[in-house]
Structure formats: structure tokens, C-alpha cells
Amino acid sequence: MTNLQSLRQQAARRQSLRCYYCECPMWERDATTLSASFGLSKAQANLLRCTAEHLRPKSEGGPANRTNIVAACLFCNRTRHKAKNPRCPESYKKYVRKRMQRGRWLTGLFVFRTLE
Ligand SMILES: [Zn+2]
Numbered sequence: 367m368t369n370l371q372s373l374r375q376q377a378a379r380r381q382s383l384r385c386y387y388c389e390c391p392m393w394e395r396d397a398t399t400l401s402a403s404f405g406l407s408k409a410q411a412n413l414l415r416c417t418a419e420h421l422r423p424k425s426e427g428g429p430a431n432r433t434n435i436v437a438a439c440l441f442c443n444r445t446r447h448k449a450k451n452p453r454c455p456e457s458y459k460k461y462v463r464k465r466m467q468r469g470r471w472l473t474g475l476f477v478f479r480t481l482e
Pocket residue numbers: 385386387388389390438439440441442443
């Protein structure tokens with residue numbers, strides 16, 4: 367296991383396997399249980415894969431250590447770093463929450479509604 371994998375696992379445990387940004391449940395090794403619980407397709411479940419998220423991006427010299435690595439779902443992670451100037455974690459979290467309230471995040475999954 368690489369250092370990053372181990373940091374991701376520790377972060378996932380600290381966060382009870384919920385995404386740092388959207389707080390959706392994630393999966394680490396096997397999506398079967400999550401898919402079955404929420405009736406997700408394979409493609410949908412894939413977006414909720416647990417990934418290691420650098421709060422300060424790697425491209426900006428963000429280190430792989432306990433304070434900089436959190437666990438985020440693939441969708442939130444990818445979407446944040448796709449932006450030309452990625453938002454800071456706090457602002458991105460607010461952005462994600464706002465989109466979710468409008469049903470415009472992880473569209474079609476609505477996992478968060480099921481959980482309420
Ligand atoms: Zn997420």
C-alpha cells in the first residue's frame with residue numbers, strides 16, 4: 367500500500383466514509399453494498415468511489431500528509447480540480463452544498479435525499 371492510499375484510508379475512517387464535500391457515503395474496495403443500498407447503477411456508484419483529495423492541490427505543492435489529505439468522492443474530487451482555478455476547500459464545500467440543495471450535484475443519484 368502506498369503512503370497516499372494509507373492516508374486516504376485513515377481520512378475515510380475519520381470521516382465515517384463520507385465525502386469531505388458532499389457528505390455522500392462512499393465505497394473503498396467494492397461498490398456492491400452501496401449500490402444495493404441505494405439502488406445505484408454501476409456508473410452512478412463509480413462516482414462515489416473514495417479517493418484521496420489534496421486540500422492544497424498537488425500541482426501547487428500540496429503535500430501528501432495527514433493535514434492535507436481528506437477523503438472525497440470521485441465526482442467532487444474530479445470536478446474541483448477540473449476548474450482552471452480550483453476553489454479553496456471551504457469555498458468549494460459551500461458551492462457543492464448549494465448545488466445539492468438545488469438538486470444539481472451528482473444529479474440522478476439523490477443519495478443525500480435518501481439519507482435525510
Ligand atoms: Zn462528494
